Amino acid sequence: MQIKVLFNKDALNKKFHTGWGLSFLIGEEILFDTGEKGEWLLENIKSLKVDIDKIEVIIISHDHWDHTGGLWTLLEKKRFKVYGLKGFSEKFKMRVRSLNSELLEKEGFSEIKKNIFTTGEVLATYKGMSLSEQALVIKTNKGISVITGCSHPGILKILKLVKSYFKRDNFYFVGGGFHLIDKEQIQLQFLTEEFGKLKVSKVGPTHCSGYEAEELFRKNYKDNFVSLEVGKSLEV
Ligand SMILES: [Zn+2]
Numbered sequence: 615m616q617i618k619v620l621f622n623k624d625a626l627n628k629k630f631h632t633g634w635g636l637s638f639l640i641g642e643e644i645l646f647d648t649g650e651k652g653e654w655l656l657e658n659i660k661s662l663k664v665d666i667d668k669i670e671v672i673i674i675s676h677d678h679w680d681h682t683g684g685l686w687t688l689l690e691k692k693r694f695k696v697y698g699l700k701g702f703s704e705k706f707k708m709r710v711r712s713l714n715s716e717l718l719e720k721e722g723f724s725e726i727k728k729n730i731f732t733t734g735e736v737l738a739t740y741k742g743m744s745l746s747e748q749a750l751v752i753k754t755n756k757g758i759s760v761i762t763g764c765s766h767p768g769i770l771k772i773l774k775l776v777k778s779y780f781k782r783d784n785f786y787f788v789g790g791g792f793h794l795i796d797k798e799q800i801q802l803q804f805l806t807e808e809f810g811k812l813k814v815s816k817v818g819p820t821h822c823s824g825y826e827a828e829e830l831f832r833k834n835y836k837d838n839f840v841s842l843e844v845g846k847s848l849e850v
């Protein structure tokens with residue numbers, strides 16, 4: 615299964631737009647998150663020769679502007695199946711429905727397409743409030759891959775939840791936002807050791823993971839560190 619980076623803070627080529635937030639294309643049919651701005655996402659989609667007509671499903675990791683920002687421009691173009699969560703704001707839900715797309719809210723772990731899953735609602739506390747987030751899980755013969763938005767509930771909490779569904783499989787790739795910007799070096803050290811215990815083969819921390827976390831993973835994973843610039847494709 616191919617993962618293509620459509621939006622992120624860095625790009626392979628200057629012609630691509632970069633900014634805050636993430637967007638990944640999984641295969642040809644599934645989009646995970648939409649970055650901060652619709653026009654930028656659409657222009658990257660065009661530059662990368664992605665066929666928007668083939669995209670059927672949009673999964674939104676969590677209801678934050680840097681992940682939902684591009685959604686509205688896409689929904690104005692055509693109808694999609696949008697995977698949100700029960701905990702998302704009423705404003706988000708009404709806006710999706712008002713643009714005629716179907717809104718799904720899976721509470722638990724569920725299969726979206728063959729061997730592609732959402733974790734369903736994983737809860738975090740963000741600025742003193744409850745926040746719902748979901749991550750994308752792909753099962754292939756290489757193992758289990760997990761794509762995250764911001765990992766506000768904690769990347770380890772997400773990985774342990776996924777592991778409880780796929781007890782016998784190893785993690786092949788874990789990438790996306792790990793939200794480690796405010797973590798101390800000792801906490802980051804602990805985290806990379808836990809990744810080792812969970813036998814994660816390749817990592818791609820980006821977005822809100824923070825420079826220090828990215829550098830530590832890069833040092834530990836060497837050739838198995840995957841940088842996720844716009845325009846990059848990765849086979850999982
Ligand atoms: Zn974010």
Ligand SMILES: [Zn+2]
Pocket residue numbers: 676678764766
């Ligand atoms: Zn966020």
